[in-house]
Amino acid sequence: MKISLMHGAGGEVMGEVVDLFSKITNTNAGGIGLEALDDGAVIPIGDRQVVFTTDSHVVRPLFFPGGDIGRISVCGTINDIAMMGGRPLALSCGLIIEEGFDFDTLSKIVDSMDRALSEENVSLVTGDTKVMEKGALDQIAINTAGIGVAETIVRDNGLIPGDAIIVSGTLGDHGFAVLASREEFDFADQIISDVAPLSGMVHAAMNAGTIHAMKDPTRGGFASAINEMAKKSKVMIRISEEEVPIRSSVRAASQLLGIDPLEVANEGKVVMGVPADDAETILKVLKGHRYGKDAAIIGTVQEGTGVIMETAAGGERFIETPMGDPVPRVC
Amino acid sequence: MKISLMHGAGGEVMGEVVDLFSKITNTNAGGIGLEALDDGAVIPIGDRQVVFTTDSHVVRPLFFPGGDIGRISVCGTINDIAMMGGRPLALSCGLIIEEGFDFDTLSKIVDSMDRALSEENVSLVTGDTKVMEKGALDQIAINTAGIGVAETIVRDNGLIPGDAIIVSGTLGDHGFAVLASREEFDFADQIISDVAPLSGMVHAAMNAGTIHAMKDPTRGGFASAINEMAKKSKVMIRISEEEVPIRSSVRAASQLLGIDPLEVANEGKVVMGVPADDAETILKVLKGHRYGKDAAIIGTVQEGTGVIMETAAGGERFIETPMGDPVPRVC
Ligand SMILES: Nc1ncnc2c1ncn2[C@@H]1O[C@H](COP(=O)(O)OP(=O)(O)OP(=O)(O)O)[C@@H](O)[C@H]1O
Ligand SMILES: Nc1ncnc2c1ncn2[C@@H]1O[C@H](COP(=O)(O)OP(=O)(O)OP(=O)(O)O)[C@@H](O)[C@H]1O
Ligand SMILES: [Mg+2]
Ligand SMILES: [Mg+2]
Numbered sequence: 001m002k003i004s005l006m007h008g009a010g011g012e013v014m015g016e017v018v019d020l021f022s023k024i025t026n027t028n029a030g031g032i033g034l035e036a037l038d039d040g041a042v043i044p045i046g047d048r049q050v051v052f053t054t055d056s057h058v059v060r061p062l063f064f065p066g067g068d069i070g071r072i073s074v075c076g077t078i079n080d081i082a083m084m085g086g087r088p089l090a091l092s093c094g095l096i097i098e099e100g101f102d103f104d105t106l107s108k109i110v111d112s113m114d115r116a117l118s119e120e121n122v123s124l125v126t127g128d129t130k131v132m133e134k135g136a137l138d139q140i141a142i143n144t145a146g147i148g149v150a151e152t153i154v155r156d157n158g159l160i161p162g163d164a165i166i167v168s169g170t171l172g173d174h175g176f177a178v179l180a181s182r183e184e185f186d187f188a189d190q191i192i193s194d195v196a197p198l199s200g201m202v203h204a205a206m207n208a209g210t211i212h213a214m215k216d217p218t219r220g221g222f223a224s225a226i227n228e229m230a231k232k233s234k235v236m237i238r239i240s241e242e243e244v245p246i247r248s249s250v251r252a253a254s255q256l257l258g259i260d261p262l263e264v265a266n267e268g269k270v271v272m273g274v275p276a277d278d279a280e281t282i283l284k285v286l287k288g289h290r291y292g293k294d295a296a297i298i299g300t301v302q303e304g305t306g307v308i309m310e311t312a313a314g315g316e317r318f319i320e321t322p323m324g325d326p327v328p329r330v331c
Numbered sequence: 332m333k334i335s336l337m338h339g340a341g342g343e344v345m346g347e348v349v350d351l352f353s354k355i356t357n358t359n360a361g362g363i364g365l366e367a368l369d370d371g372a373v374i375p376i377g378d379r380q381v382v383f384t385t386d387s388h389v390v391r392p393l394f395f396p397g398g399d400i401g402r403i404s405v406c407g408t409i410n411d412i413a414m415m416g417g418r419p420l421a422l423s424c425g426l427i428i429e430e431g432f433d434f435d436t437l438s439k440i441v442d443s444m445d446r447a448l449s450e451e452n453v454s455l456v457t458g459d460t461k462v463m464e465k466g467a468l469d470q471i472a473i474n475t476a477g478i479g480v481a482e483t484i485v486r487d488n489g490l491i492p493g494d495a496i497i498v499s500g501t502l503g504d505h506g507f508a509v510l511a512s513r514e515e516f517d518f519a520d521q522i523i524s525d526v527a528p529l530s531g532m533v534h535a536a537m538n539a540g541t542i543h544a545m546k547d548p549t550r551g552g553f554a555s556a557i558n559e560m561a562k563k564s565k566v567m568i569r570i571s572e573e574e575v576p577i578r579s580s581v582r583a584a585s586q587l588l589g590i591d592p593l594e595v596a597n598e599g600k601v602v603m604g605v606p607a608d609d610a611e612t613i614l615k616v617l618k619g620h621r622y623g624k625d626a627a628i629i630g631t632v633q634e635g636t637g638v639i640m641e642t643a644a645g646g647e648r649f650i651e652t653p654m655g656d657p658v659p660r661v662c
């Protein structure tokens with residue numbers, strides 16, 4: 001078998017690679033390990049719960065409307081720490097660069113990383129730099145890993161019947177921003193990536209109420225994240241299409257390209273399951289945050305299995321786990 | 332300015348890239364940060380000292396005598412944690428794969444990672460997988476980051492006049508093993524990489540005596556590591572050429588190729604500065620370990636600056652910091 005683009009696209013197919021790693025002898029250092037396939041691992045150290053996670057980024061183009069590979073590298077890892085309930089403390093940066101890459105461009109990428117780190121007061125404490133000969137790598141790849149501390153651990157498998165499902169804003173922005181800038185489509189409104197660090201907003205929400213489960217809808221988009229949450233929690237989820245926030249520009253692009261906005265990556269959004277009684281309070285906190293203005297309650301959790309979309313037309317359809325994100329190298 | 336291969340070769344030139352990161356607003360999370368440019372960072376969490384470090388690996392060929400990219404990815408990070416005095420707990424794995432890469436080869440790489448992890452009882456707890464389209468990446472690149480806990484932190488800058496310098500074995504093996512397998516040179520003896528996880532051995536040494544400073548002589552080899560230790564410690568080091576352990580096969584290859592064995596990467600060695608009184612005890616512990624059989628006391632620390640080699644012929648020369656490792660993509 002050969003590795004295909006789908007093996008790196010965050011959906012079903014990627015599981016074949018992850019399965020190889022799941023067979024490693026030691027995959028858990030005492031807390032939450034690889035077998036949970038959550039946004040990050042948790043390791044008890046002394047009396048603290050340390051969250052540990054990593055993401056690599058190979059997005060093209062390197063600079064896109066609303067962000068760049070530097071910002072996304074920092075936000076990806078900060079957000080996976082936040083999704084576990086952790087407060088991010090420090091990141092590492094593993095840089096792999098193609099020989100001949102422009103030094104000033106690298107400098108701009110590092111500046112952008114700095115701005116994203118500073119937003120959340122996270123330190124970049126260690127790193128590594130490798131260079132591959134010209135032609136052996138397309139420009140640059142950036143890995144970050146990160147550690148944080150969780151007072152309350154939040155899993156992606158904690159949904160309970162009766163919970164409300166909240167998304168923190170419009171879906172599909174990042175994937176379509178990248179696609180649009182790559183293909184130079186001429187949409188009426190420019191689509192801007194949502195890439196943003198969410199730790200501050202997530203902890204404000206955690207202070208306002210209980211969060212039963214949380215996940216960032218990155219590769220594979222909302223469709224992938226919500227199915228994983230439903231399956232792991234052993235519940236059914238009903239989503240109301242009319243409540244799902246999608247920008248009109250994204251909707252237009254999605255119709256033009258035949259790509260479902262629920263299946264493409266977001267890089268500044270969170271999907272939460274919260275007790276019905278806390279939903280309005282948490283929603284208000286999210287809406288009060290710069291990265292949560294378009295937050296909405298979009299569904300409910302019930303007993304059963306699967307994710308069902310109640311369509312605007314009054315019908316029903318399943319939201320399925322995509323094989324992978326339809327946009328290659330989206331992050 | 333353009334990025335050159337030397338920017339990723341672990342010597343003087345790489346400093347230009349690292350300088351960009353040193354300008355980031357927050358580079359220290361309370362312990363030892365990026366500005367120390369040590370093997371890893373230290374972050375106080377609760378009452379523990381957490382060591383955090385990362386390395387990416389792009390070595391060619393993927394499989395070489397004595398090791399492979401999987402083993403080196405695990406050992407690189409375990410060793411940088413050990414160099415800080417930390418006991419490694421958990422690693423992350425950021426995989427970037429070229430479309431079309433053979434799945435069975437990936438499986439072999441993961442098995443090799445597992446064996447190296449198991450040697451030191453370290454867990455692989457989290458990861459990420461990206462795929463780049465065919466031609467955008469030469470085969471595979473593997474990043475690992477790791478966390479550990481240090482009871483006693485060991486820096487690379489703690490040398491004191493009077494200390495003895497110890498190396499844990501023969502120098503230059505990894506660099507020449509990679510070179511030889513790549514070029515298919517026909518040396519009389521096959522040169523085997525020394526790639527190995529050193530945490531167990533290092534902690535045995537730490538239990539046997541005091542270690543003032545420690546570093547793994549990876550890219551740029553012993554020459555780079557010993558100069559960094561001398562400069563940061565503000566001391567002079569005298570090395571006795573006759574005491575430096577170098578395999579005859581490595582010496583022969585080095586003469587043939589005109590490459591200094593002190594300037595190429597080792598992946599299973601440690602350079603230590605220890606009080607003279609502890610030197611023999613620590614040496615004995617190292618020699619008793621499977622990865623330290625050829626350990627030797629090779630020099631002494633004095634007041635002054637620079638690293639001086641007392642040659643076998645009775646002369647003296649400086650060991651200089653190399654601009655970078657002479658072997659491209661050695662790790
Ligand atoms: N190469 C790998 N080694 C070990 N674990 C992996 C690897 N790739 C993925 N995983 C694990 O599989 C799960 C899913 O990974 P994935 O990268 O999709 O999560 P994510 O980071 O939350 O999403 P995204 O990367 O789209 O932001 C995670 O638990 C992750 O730790
Ligand atoms: N891209 C980067 N971002 C931040 N810090 C970096 C980066 N590259 C290197 N550094 C820092 O520079 C110092 C030297 O890095 P280097 O990778 O040479 O150390 P090492 O891992 O001990 O050696 P090797 O990589 O050869 O095993 C380290 O402190 C490292 O954290
Ligand atoms: Mg995630
Ligand atoms: Mg992620």
Ligand SMILES: [Mg+2]
Nearest residue numbers: 127128385386
């Ligand atoms: Mg390194």
Ligand SMILES: [Mg+2]
Nearest residue numbers: 370411547549
């Ligand atoms: Mg090191």
Ligand SMILES: [Mg+2]
Nearest residue numbers: 386407411549
């Ligand atoms: Mg290293």
Ligand SMILES: [Mg+2]
Nearest residue numbers: 054055458459
């Ligand atoms: Mg990931």
